Amino acid sequence: MIPTQEIAVEILERIDEEIISAKEALKAGLAGKDFDYKVRGSIHAYVMETLKRRNTIDFLIDRSLDGKTVYELKPFLRNLLRVAVYEMFYKGVHPALATDSAVRIAKRRIGGRAAALVNAVMRRAEKIDLNSETSRLPEVQRLAYRYFHPEWYVEYAIKLLGREQAIELMIANMQNTTYVRVNELKASIESVRKYLERYCVIEETCLPEVFKVVAWDRHPSTLEWHADGKYVVQDLASTLVAHAMKPEPGERVLDLAAAPGLKTSHIAMLMENRGKIMAVDNSEERVRRMKAKMKKLGVEIVECRVADGVKFRWKADRVLLDPPCSTTGAFRNYPCVKWRYDEYKYRATVKLQRRMLENAYRNVGEGGVVVYSTCSITFDENEENVMASPFKVDDVKIDGFSSGISEFEGKRFPEWEKVLRTWPHLHDCCGFFISRLLRV
Numbered sequence: 001m002i003p004t005q006e007i008a009v010e011i012l013e014r015i016d017e018e019i020i021s022a023k024e025a026l027k028a029g030l031a032g033k034d035f036d037y038k039v040r041g042s043i044h045a046y047v048m049e050t051l052k053r054r055n056t057i058d059f060l061i062d063r064s065l066d067g068k069t070v071y072e073l074k075p076f077l078r079n080l081l082r083v084a085v086y087e088m089f090y091k092g093v094h095p096a097l098a099t100d101s102a103v104r105i106a107k108r109r110i111g112g113r114a115a116a117l118v119n120a121v122m123r124r125a126e127k128i129d130l131n132s133e134t135s136r137l138p139e140v141q142r143l144a145y146r147y148f149h150p151e152w153y154v155e156y157a158i159k160l161l162g163r164e165q166a167i168e169l170m171i172a173n174m175q176n177t178t179y180v181r182v183n184e185l186k187a188s189i190e191s192v193r194k195y196l197e198r199y200c201v202i203e204e205t206c207l208p209e210v211f212k213v214v215a216w217d218r219h220p221s222t223l224e225w226h227a228d229g230k231y232v233v234q235d236l237a238s239t240l241v242a243h244a245m246k247p248e249p250g251e252r253v254l255d256l257a258a259a260p261g262l263k264t265s266h267i268a269m270l271m272e273n274r275g276k277i278m279a280v281d282n283s284e285e286r287v288r289r290m291k292a293k294m295k296k297l298g299v300e301i302v303e304c305r306v307a308d309g310v311k312f313r314w315k316a317d318r319v320l321l322d323p324p325c326s327t328t329g330a331f332r333n334y335p336c337v338k339w340r341y342d343e344y345k346y347r348a349t350v351k352l353q354r355r356m357l358e359n360a361y362r363n364v365g366e367g368g369v370v371v372y373s374t375c376s377i378t379f380d381e382n383e384e385n386v387m388a389s390p391f392k393v394d395d396v397k398i399d400g401f402s403s404g405i406s407e408f409e410g411k412r413f414p415e416w417e418k419v420l421r422t423w424p425h426l427h428d429c430c431g432f433f434i435s436r437l438l439r440v
């Protein structure tokens with residue numbers, strides 16, 4: 001028998017210890033292991049579903065630990081308990097079974113005392129009723145535990161959207177929807193449709209080259225045509241960005257924060273591999289991977305460079321700026337980020353975004369287009385940054401999505417109808433902000 005839970009625990013331990021993303025930890029944790037796609041899928045689900053609920057799971061463990069907190073436990077034991085509590089409360093595994101398997105792992109990997117502790121915690125946790133246990137907490141805290149989000153996010157989302165929509169957003173953040181974007185540089189939309197239909201149930205979206213995957217026998221990312229670069233797994237919101245730019249074949253396009261290159265390759269596809277794209281990123285490792293990806297996807301017009309997007313100069317017809325952001329719109333895909341918010345880092349990121357926007361301005365001539373996008377829901381990273389920039393706001397013009405935020409904390413954004421926002425609870429994709437800016 002493959003010890004699925006135990007491997008998931010090791011991967012979660014790695015995430016805690018090395019402060020890396022779930023994707024990186026899964027890749028490292030599964031490297032060299034000869035598991036089929038079903039086992040990999042199951043380990044992936046254990047890791048992601050446990051991570052998504054981490055605050056509430058830790059609350060349940062803390063309540064069952066007799067004075068200690070979950071952070072006083074060694075990382076393996078801490079994550080073993082997390083996985084076991086996830087199984088018992090959220091996966092529908094019978095408490096006796098969840099407890100038994102965690103106790104056996106603890107005994108074999110750590111020893112008898114750890115096994116006794118696991119047994120005691122699981123038996124106490126089993127009796128907890130979360131609703132009554134949290135009923136006397138302040139509302140924000142209660143919602144945080146109920147909907148598995150950090151308190152700062154609950155507060156922010158309520159301020160931005162109101163209580164009802166904030167709750168819908170948090171519920172939608174817990175779901176996952178897979179989208180596939182056909183890479184027309186290597187395959188036709190029709191051929192990919194037929195290929196995917198052999199393994200998946202797919203639906204059309206507002207973009208002809210993007211399919212929503214509603215069910216699967218084999219996940220699209222495990223199939224041969226994915227390995228061949230005939231399609232990529234890319235969120236619907238992310239695929240709107242290249243369309244907001246409307247690049248033409250033969251143009252010069254600069255991407256100032258390009259890795260891993262999903263949007264770059266989409267732009268190349270819309271340009272029919274004619275013209276030139278300069279794809280810049282300041283991470284050497286990410287540029288290395290981007291180069292390999294561009295080759296796999298058949299992108300012939302890109303030059304990938306390691307450089308600082310704040311300073312890099314290269315005159316272009318159009319610029320894409322998709323800078324680092326708080327990722328508050330993409331908790332579905334990056335659950336680790338939920339629990340790693342740091343006010344200081346956040347402020348520095350907003351500053352960096354502004355400096356990169358100024359540099360985007362320097363790289364286009366009069367009439368030049370800059371598309372500024374983030375996968376963040378915050379006002380300051382989006383509308384406020386656009387307001388502070390020297391650009392004229394142009395209309396993004398993609399039907400079926402939401403407009404921007406018109407006012408937040410007394411700050412008004414008059415051009416809110418020209419920019420675009422996608423929301424997990426309204427559009428079943430990540431939360432993106434997309435603006436189209438002109439140098440005049």
Ligand SMILES: C[S@@+](CC[C@H](N)C(=O)[O-])C[C@H]1O[C@@H](n2cnc3c(N)ncnc32)[C@H](O)[C@@H]1O
Nearest residue numbers: 257258259260261262263281282308309322324
């Ligand atoms: C949101 S990701 C870009 C995603 C990419 N546009 C795509 O669609 O695949 C932000 C990227 O900005 C890069 N970055 C961070 N600081 C930078 C800087 N000063 N100059 C250039 N790139 C930077 C990060 O390494 C990261 O790859």
